[in-house]
Amino acid sequence: MISAKSIHRRLIVRLLAAWLAISLLIGGIVFFMKMRDVDEFVKNLTFNETRALLDDKKDYINSTNPKDLDTLKKMMAEHIMKGHFVLVELYDKSKNRIVDFDAKGSEDVENYIEKHKETHILSYKARYNRFYFEKNIYIQIFLPLYDKESNLIGHFEGVYRVDAKTTKDITRSIILSLLQVVAAMLAITIILYPIILSMDKDLIKLSRDLSEANVGMLETLGSAVAKRDSDTNAHNYRVTLYAVELAEAMGLDAGEIMSLIKGSFLHDIGKIAISDNILLKPGKLTEEEFSVMKTHVGHGYDIISKYNWLKDAGDVVKYHHEKYEGTGYLSKLKGGEIPLNARIFAIVDVFDALTSKRPYKEPFGYEKSMQIIEEGRGTHFDPQIVETFKKIAKKLYDTTSTGEEAFLEDTLHKFVKKYF
Numbered sequence: 001m002i003s004a005k006s007i008h009r010r011l012i013v014r015l016l017a018a019w020l021a022i023s024l025l026i027g028g029i030v031f032f033m034k035m036r037d038v039d040e041f042v043k044n045l046t047f048n049e050t051r052a053l054l055d056d057k058k059d060y061i062n063s064t065n066p067k068d069l070d071t072l073k074k075m076m077a078e079h080i081m082k083g084h085f086v087l088v089e090l091y092d093k094s095k096n097r098i099v100d101f102d103a104k105g106s107e108d109v110e111n112y113i114e115k116h117k118e119t120h121i122l123s124y125k126a127r128y129n130r131f132y133f134e135k136n137i138y139i140q141i142f143l144p145l146y147d148k149e150s151n152l153i154g155h156f157e158g159v160y161r162v163d164a165k166t167t168k169d170i171t172r173s174i175i176l177s178l179l180q181v182v183a184a185m186l187a188i189t190i191i192l193y194p195i196i197l198s199m200d201k202d203l204i205k206l207s208r209d210l211s212e213a214n215v216g217m218l219e220t221l222g223s224a225v226a227k228r229d230s231d232t233n234a235h236n237y238r239v240t241l242y243a244v245e246l247a248e249a250m251g252l253d254a255g256e257i258m259s260l261i262k263g264s265f266l267h268d269i270g271k272i273a274i275s276d277n278i279l280l281k282p283g284k285l286t287e288e289e290f291s292v293m294k295t296h297v298g299h300g301y302d303i304i305s306k307y308n309w310l311k312d313a314g315d316v317v318k319y320h321h322e323k324y325e326g327t328g329y330l331s332k333l334k335g336g337e338i339p340l341n342a343r344i345f346a347i348v349d350v351f352d353a354l355t356s357k358r359p360y361k362e363p364f365g366y367e368k369s370m371q372i373i374e375e376g377r378g379t380h381f382d383p384q385i386v387e388t389f390k391k392i393a394k395k396l397y398d399t400t401s402t403g404e405e406a407f408l409e410d411t412l413h414k415f416v417k418k419y420f
């Protein structure tokens with residue numbers, strides 16, 4: 001049975017995993033979009049500053065007067081001291097470098113650029129690179145310069161450092177956006193939890209109701225035949241209890257034991273098709289009568305195989321009268337050909353028939369019953385299973401064979417709860 005606690009745990013683990021995955025996904029998208037904004041923002045900063053830097057200096061670039069060049073250098077140097085550029089280079093139209101200034105204290109970033117970035121790209125198109133170095137955002141810009149008539153008059157190359165405060169603002173805004181994503185997703189997860197939980201509980205209740213209905217039908221069908229045969233359910237309860245105990249002692253898994261419970265309960269359902277004068281005959285059956293009696297396994301299989309939920313009871317219903325040496329009925333299977341559940345059940349079925357009263361016989365005691373089982377070892381029964389059965393038989397006999405129907409029913413319901 002699925003417990004409420006395990007539903008909670010399973011649901012929480014799944015929701016947390018979903019929350020993490022969605023936070024990562026949406027966080028990634030948000031980060032990507034924010035970085036595009038950052039790019040646009042710092043690019044504009046850089047281009048505006050470049051325009052301010054160059055506006056009043058274009059006329060000097062291609063001047064042949066050395067005084068003009070000096071003036072140009074002085075003006076650029078002044079600007080650099082105040083502004084954000086850490087590095088500027090100016091080329092005339094013949095691509096001669098006429099100005100080359102580094103801001104003080106910018107050696108580290110220059111070395112970094114030398115090693116990792118392209119420099120001196122003198123093309124006809126403006127270009128820029130953004131990079132991040134030692135907690136600062138830098139923009140490297142390559143700009144061709146034109147006069148009013150759109151003639152190329154030179155090139156500018158510069159490295160712009162976004163100031164510490166702006167960088168901090170940008171970083172903070174990115175982190176804030178990511179936190180918002182994570183928090184929003186967490187809020188959704190928390191809201192979803194009770195909704196999913198209640199749906200899950202409904203589903204589990206539904207499946208429990210269905211399972212109860214199936215088990216109820218199992219018991220109803222089983223008692224229908226018991227009523228004709230012996231007018232109590234005790235035989236069905238006992239063989240089922242014996243079968244589960246034996247299967248557990250053999251270490252079968254829960255799925256196999258569930259099938260075994262169904263099969264045990266319904267093993268003789270085919271006796272519904274056997275007439276009273278044979279079924280309830282107080283004495284020994286004639287050969288002819290017994291051959292009719294043998295058909296109960298086939299009838300039983302016909303009855304249960306129509307319902308999917310009962311199909312796995314088929315092994316026990318159809319093969320519980322096979323014998324290990326191949327002389328049983330109806331298929332005359334041998335040894336391991338007989339399904340394991342049927343080999344298990346055959347032992348407990350005979351044990352119960354022996355230790356109980358039948359219309360045709362009085363109950364045998366424990367010793368005599370075990371002696372008959374022992375005689376069938378390797379001929380009627382799987383010898384290995386007999387070995388295991390011998391270890392638990394006395395306990396079963398003492399607790400179960402003389403138990404009241406109500407006690408048996410209670411014990412059985414415990415098993416049903418455990419395996420269905």
Ligand code: C2E
Binds near residue numbers: 278351353358360372
């Ligand atoms: P059942 O009464 O539930 O018996 C199940 C099985 O237990 C029998 O399968 C048989 O293998 C074993 N068994 C029962 N009583 C004895 C016994 O006194 N000695 C030994 N050695 N084994 C015993 P089986 O023989 O295939 O019988 C199937 C069903 O046919 C029985 O189910 C019972 O309903 C019926 N049946 C069998 N023999 C007679 C009989 O002589 N008279 C009547 N009226 N019915 C019988």
Ligand code: SIN
Binds near residue numbers: 130137171174
């Ligand atoms: C970058 O520009 O590569 C990173 C910016 C930041 O994390 O603040």
Ligand code: SIN
Binds near residue numbers: 360361
């Ligand atoms: C009986 O002994 O009365 C029935 C069991 C059998 O036929 O083997």
Ligand code: FE
Binds near residue numbers: 267268296320321
């Ligand atoms: Fe039977």
